[in-house]
């Protein structure tokens with residue numbers, strides 16, 4: 511037993527939160543780092559969701575975007591808090607606080623994109639909004655479907671209901687955003703940036719999903735490597751579910767920025783905004799009048815701009 515390397519405990523460790531009542535207990539061994547945190551890595555990695563939710567919500571407010579993007583950020587942050595409590599305690603009530611906000615938060619971009627698709631299909635490029643009544647009907651249909659699914663999930667406690675529904679929502683949002691970009695975004699630079707941001711978002715999310723599957727289906731292998739080779743504290747780095755949090759947290763940030771940019775384009779107000787890549791890799795929507803404090807490029811891996819002022823690049827468009 512050293513200061514910088516110690517073995518995993520021989521037998522299971524009783525924890526502060528008592529009996530596990532959640533329907534899922536992930537591969538990470540419980541209470542091996544702290545008696546107050548059941549799954550150390552799976553708890554701490556939720557900081558990625560919480561920080562990206564705070565940042566996207568702040569950006570949406572600063573950019574004066576529609577309230578739907580504030581709601582997305584709030585829902586995203588609630589998922590991060592729920593997931594943190596779920597992994598810290600392995601209590602069923604906090605598992606629901608993780609999983610139900612996921613499918614409710616996903617309703618917002620699903621609703622927004624279905625309305626945008628209707629606008630684009632019916633009105634082409636003249637950017638006429640779908641009537642408020644139809645937007646409300648879309649919202650009620652989606653809300654009823656997801657509420658029914660969540661009631662069935664709580665009654666039958668079958669986690670597949672939640673995971674399949676969430677997976678369908680993610681695919682619908684990704685497909686609708688990609689289709690709208692392909693058919694209704696004409697500016698070459700805007701199209702390249704949207705494709706790059708969505709593609710990176712999808713790659714990050716899919717990589718996270720593979721990590722999620724590895725955690726579930728190869729757990730004995732990870733436990734063997736952690737116990738016989740890595741030991742603690744290094745073993746906390748080999749937690750595939752923790753990497754799911756990190757990768758999907760980044761992927762969802764990329765998608766939220768893409769949806770914001772797609773929205774200002776379909777609203778025909780993109781002249782008030784500039785799509786940038788901070789440090790050439792992190793996408794962000796900046797409103798004219800706010801100059802970024804960090805270096806940025808106008809394309810993924812593009813050259814840094816000389817003049818940091820947003821207006822300078824808007825004039826060139």
Ligand SMILES: CCCCCCCCCCCCCCCC(=O)N[C@@H](CO)[C@H](O)CCCCCCCCCCCCCCC
Nearest residue numbers: 586589593612615616619673677680683684712719758765
């Ligand atoms: C795309 C814009 C989204 C904007 C709104 C964000 C709403 C919040 C979404 C949060 C998702 C990340 C989940 C974080 C919490 C978590 O990981 N919870 C797990 C426990 O830690 C819980 O078990 C949930 C797991 C759900 C796993 C479902 C996997 C289905 C993936 C389908 C992949 C399809 C490929 C899509 C490619 C684009």
